[in-house]
Amino acid sequence: MSNILKKAAVVSIPTVRQALLRSNPLLANALLAKRSYNSKNGVEMTVREALNSALEEEMRADDKVYLMGEEVGLYNGAYKVSKGLLDKFGPSRVIDTPITESGFTGLAVGSAFAGLKPVCEFMTWNFAMQAIDQIVNSAAKTHYMSGGNVNCPITFRGPNGAAAGVGAQHSQCFAAWYGSVPGLKVVSPWNSEDAKGLLKAAIRDPNPVVVLENELMYGVSFPMSEAALSNDFVIEIGKAKVEREGTDITIVSHSRAVGFAMAAAELLEKEGVAKVEVINLRSIRPLDIDTIIKSVKKTNRLITVEGGWPQHGVGSEICAQIMESEAFDYLDAPVVRVTGADVPTPYAQNLETLAFPDTEVIARVIKRTLAKKIGA
C-alpha cells in the first residue's frame, strides 16, 4: 500500500500547470472547474464538472482515495467525468480496469477492507449488475457480519437511470434496488451542488455509498453557491432539500425528475393553479421521511416522481412510510406515484417518451390530485 502512495506522489507532478495548481488551491479551483459566469455574475458549473472537482478535491485531500473503473484514465472517462485526473494523480491512483466488473468491484471492496478509500466507477450502473454480489454481499454486510471489526469505506458511482435511445439493457433506475439494502447508503444527486456535495460526502463516509448519477444531467449547468465552491463543501447524506416552497401540494422526487417537478411547479404557479412544494430527496437511503412528513402536514397532498419502475419503487416506499406516520391524518387526497412505465425501456422515440415521466405528466397528476378530496 505504501508503495502505491509513494508512486502516486512521484507521478503526480507532470506539468508546470499542475504544480501551479497544487501550490494555489484557489487558482486550482478556478482553472479546474472551468467555471463560467452567468448573467447575474454567479458561478455556474455542469454536473460533470462538479463531479470532477469533487473527485479531484477528495483525492488531493486524502491520498488513500483512488479511482478505479473502465476507461477512467487514459480515455478520461467514458462520459469524461474523470477528465484530467490521470494527468494530475498518475496511474497508481487513477486506474483503468479490464471490463471485469465482478472482479474489479471485489478487488476495490477488498482494498477498502484493508484501509484504502476506493471510488469504484461503473461506466453505467447497468453494468454493476455484473458485480451486485460484491456490492450487496461483500460491501454492505461485512461491517455488520464482523461485529464492527471490518470497515468498508468505498464509493460506488456512475450514471444511473434512463439515457436516450439506448434500449432496455442500458436504461433503468437502480435506486429502489440499492435503496433496499441495509448497510449501504444511497444518494441520487440532481444538480451540480448536489453532485459535488454528495460525492464528497460519499467519499468521506466510512460506509459503502452508492452514488447514482445521471448521464443526461452531466452536461447541464447549474449555479454554484459560494459555499459549494469551497473544498470543504459537503452535503449531509440522509437529508432532503426543499427546492421550492409551496403550500398546496408536495412533490417528492430525485435525480433528473426533480427538474421536471420544478418545471411543473413553475407552470402551475404561472397558471395560478397552485403553489407547489418540491422536495429533492438527494438521499435514497437513509430516506429523509421527516422532511416529507413536515411538508405533507403543511400542504396535505403528496406526489412522488421518479424514473424507476412503479412496483416496489422509491415512491412506493415513501407512500408506505407516510401511511405509517402521523402525516397520514393530514392527507386530503390519496398519494400518487409518478414513475417510469412498467415495461423494459423501448428504443423507438415515440415509445420511449411514453415510458418515462415528464413535466406534462406531473402537471396533469398535480391537477387531478388537487381536485380530489378524501371522503368527498
Added chain:
Amino acid sequence: MTMLRSPMLAASRLTLARTAPVTTRPMAFLTARAFSSSAAAARDTVLRLPSNSFESYNCDPPSLDVNLSKDALLNMYRQMAIIRRMEITADGLYKAMLIRGFCHLSTGQEAVSVGMESALTDEDKVITAYRSHGFTYMRGGSIHSILAELLGRKTGISKGKGGSMHMFTPDFFGGNGIVGAQVPLGAGIAFAQKYLHPNAATFTFYGDGAANQGQVFEAFNMAKLWDLPCVFVCENNQYGMGTPADRSSANTDYFKHGDYIPGLKVDGMDVVAVYQAVAWAREWALTSGKGPLVLEMQTYRYAGHSMSDPGTSYRSREEIKKVRSNNDPITRLKEQLIELQLASEEDIKAMDKAARAEVDKAVELAKKDPEPNVDSLWEHVNVKGTEAPFLRGREPSERHHYNR
C-alpha cells in the same frame, strides 16, 4: 499494436491450385441473394491460403487448401460490400440524427460475419454482442429490417423496440448489450443443440475486451466439462472501447485463453481463411468427444467504438489508414478475385454498384415507414396471452389492460 506486427495479417495472396467439379456440400448461403446455377460458376475452386493464415494451440490447424465455388466467392464479395454499405449508411443516418443512442459499426470486420456464414447451416446458431448489424444480415435479416430498426420503425427487425444493439433472427440470438453476458448464453444454446439436435453447433462471439469477463471462463469450463458443440469466437479488433488489447489482457493470445480448450488464431481480414476456420471448427465441434474450441479472429475496427467516439484519441490516424490500405478485407478479396480471373474490374464495380443500390433502396423505404404503434409499448413484456391482467404506465390513469 499487435496486429500490425503480426505477420498473419500481411496482405495475403490466394493461389489458384486447380478447379474441380462441385461436391455437394450443405452450403449455407441462406442470405445470399443471388445464386447462379450455371455449372461453370458452381465448379469448386481450390484456393491455397497463405501459410500464416492460422496459428493453432493444442490442435492441428485446418488445411490451407480451401474448396469454394466461384459463386461462393462472388457472394462473399457481395455480402461484404452490402454490409460495408449498410454501415456507412448507418453512419450517415446517425449523423443526420435519425438514429438514436448507441450505434456500433463493424466496418473493417466484414470478413468475420461473412466468412463465418459461408460455412454454417441454419441449424447452426450464432450469438454476439452489440456490434451486430453484419451478423444480423448474414443470419437472414433483410437490409430493410435492419435499417428500419436503426430508425426506430415499426418494420424494424425488433419492431423498433431494440435498436442497434438488439437484433435477432431465428438462428441468431442477438444483439446483446452487456459485455460478456452473451458467452454463457452461447454455451446454453449449444447445450440445447446437444440436447435436441446433435448435428449443429453454436458460434459464440465476443470481443477482445469482453474476453476477460469471468463468465467467459465459467462458460469455457462447462462447455469442456459437458462436451458442448460450442465454438467460442473472440473477435479481436484490437480495442475494447479506448483500451488496446495489451492494456486489458494479461495474455493477448486470446486463442489460448481456453487453457484446456484447443484454439486457433485466424487472419480475420481474409474472408476465405475465416470460412476455412469456421468450417473446420464446426466439424470439430460436431465430432463427439472433441468438445469446444476457441477461435480468435484477428480483425480491425475502422470506426470509433460507437458513434460518440471519434476513435482517434487512443490510436493514430496512420494506424487506421495503414490497415485500410494494406489489409482491408473487401479490397483483399477483390484483388484475389481479379488475380484468379474469377471477376473483372467491371464485375466488381457492378457488384459495388448493386450493393449501393440495394442499400439505398432499403433506406428510402425504411425512412417512409411508420413509427411503432403506441400500443406496442405494452406488447412482449410477457408472452402474448400470459400477461398480467394489466400493466401500469407513468401514473395510475395510464393503465394497459390485456385482452385475454
